[in-house]
Amino acid sequence: MCYVFAYLHRRDLVDRIEGVMMRIAYEVMKKEFERVLKKHGMGEAETVRCASLFAQTSLDGVYSHGLNRFPVFIDYIERGVVKVGAKSSLEGCFGCLERWNGNEGPGNLNAYAAMERAIALAKDTTIGCVALSNTNHWMRAGSYGLLAAQSDCIGILWTNTMPNMPPWGGKEPLLGNNPLVLAIPHGDSPVLVDIAMSMFSYGKMMNYRREGKELPFDGGFDEEGNCTRDPAAILKTLRPLPIGYWKGSGLSLALDLIAATLSGGLTTHEVGKISVEATVSQVFLAINLASLPDRKAIEAKIEETLRALKESEPVEGGSAVHFPGEGTKKTREENLKEGIPVDEDIWKKVCQL
């Protein structure tokens, strides 16, 4: 059996629970987040939205960017990196592109508002784009793709990040891993591609190192400049590989330059001059499928392709082929019913915030 496939089916475990596992009801988790956010000075409506985004992220199984990330977010508020009361403001309208300034506010609230605005623009002109400067980490990238898909829009969105990956041919981490999302409406199970430009995140490499395991594929360079699957070696050089080698390096650079130019915000290179990852630049593009005359035919076309994928022959030893985002609905329903799996220590930590 191909190692590749074994990995595919372990991807949910990569963002897994580390310590003793327990389950917490979605509403309980959300209320707890609301309590902490209010205590830290967030406004009423913003608290509800922000807590929902965090809780829904864990509910959908993206544990690394839901509950597990929440204490870091609160720490950023306490340190003033995330300005808890700040709201994004309109900087300029240019046809179907708008520039918004995130004013260093909470990244998920800024991103949600930007995507909402891009969708509103797209309802008028089929395509709407918001370029957002001066914002913070948006947590789960896919959240805003799902928002687009729920509004019957294709969503194409990305962010730049702090420098954390060398360009192809270079040793210094000058590029970001710049996560990119493409979302396509498909009933209650949208196609959701949510990928960073590095092969593995630092978090995932640390997980592999902790378990003394090799990465399933080359993930970066060792000190001799050879490609390696050894997570410890990569964590030493800080030279993760871009997806598709020179291809992901080019993509990362282009996404960064487009985000910074359209928003008038900082490039990854400029973000690197700050001591923390803040004041990043993002792009939110919405394309309204409901504007098109053949909306029903579009639905059938998407369905046909996805069905062909799902009915196709899997790799040696594998089960059915899945499209990206397909598993989310099942995880969400299971976690709604059974409670969201959490690491007891992290949950306790949040309850003490």
Add this chain to the structure above:
Amino acid sequence: MCYVFAYLHRRDLVDRIEGVMMRIAYEVMKKEFERVLKKHGMGEAETVRCASLFAQTSLDGVYSHGLNRFPVFIDYIERGVVKVGAKSSLEGCFGCLERWNGNEGPGNLNAYAAMERAIALAKDTTIGCVALSNTNHWMRAGSYGLLAAQSDCIGILWTNTMPNMPPWGGKEPLLGNNPLVLAIPHGDSPVLVDIAMSMFSYGKMMNYRREGKELPFDGGFDEEGNCTRDPAAILKTLRPLPIGYWKGSGLSLALDLIAATLSGGLTTHEVGKISVEATVSQVFLAINLASLPDRKAIEAKIEETLRALKESEPVEGGSAVHFPGEGTKKTREENLKEGIPVDEDIWKKVCQL
């Protein structure tokens, strides 16, 4: 020294001249293309544009999609796959998105017209998008990105293709390699990312096999379902790897679905029902930087990032770091001065068409 880097500096050789090399002046090559195209029934203005696109592609060093591809293009005209006299026609306007039908005409002419139209739309509304159905292979993808950049627009464009790559977790080639271009204005040396979603093209794998060489990285699966660098094994299974494994698989699927839905054209799955690669779907998105109030600051921002890349420390044994598209200007100038390097046999073949 990392094998990776040795490969980087051999990339120009991958699309190399196979037989006896000679050099042909740009104008001579263009005139020869014009002669053949006219003989095959192409109109006056279309002939000039089509010949220029082919000759400029070779001039820029993308030999595989210039002269070397020209005989295939003529064969497609002769077989009626490319309808030599057909022009694209407007199917509908939806805000800043337009749908055009390529009417099975020459792919490079359709793509050029589509990008031109997207740029014209972007001059009005900052963002312009043309979705093109029913068109043919656009030859060099980068051509239309360069056109956007020359018009002071960011260009984001892609095409779907015939099915030629299995989805992640599957064995059957249901996805296309769906080339994607991102172009960013930067004087006479734009940033040009021009990448297919498969790690290596079939043409490149055949070159490696012919030379009895391994691929520099895993390029696909062998018959046992293991990832391999053996080009012969991959050419046997027809299971090339997507860039970034599951990531490129997701990207390919999303690009296909977006192109087919926006254009109302065929998906890769539908193209696969035809015996040749034809009637594909494409998206051309232009974003007009000249619409923005800080055009000069944008220029400085791009320049600063590119300078940082170029001044950064290269990998072990490597020379300077380059940005994608950087080498094109030099190749173009050299080929203009010295003549375009061609394979004598292919050149003779074109002269006999």
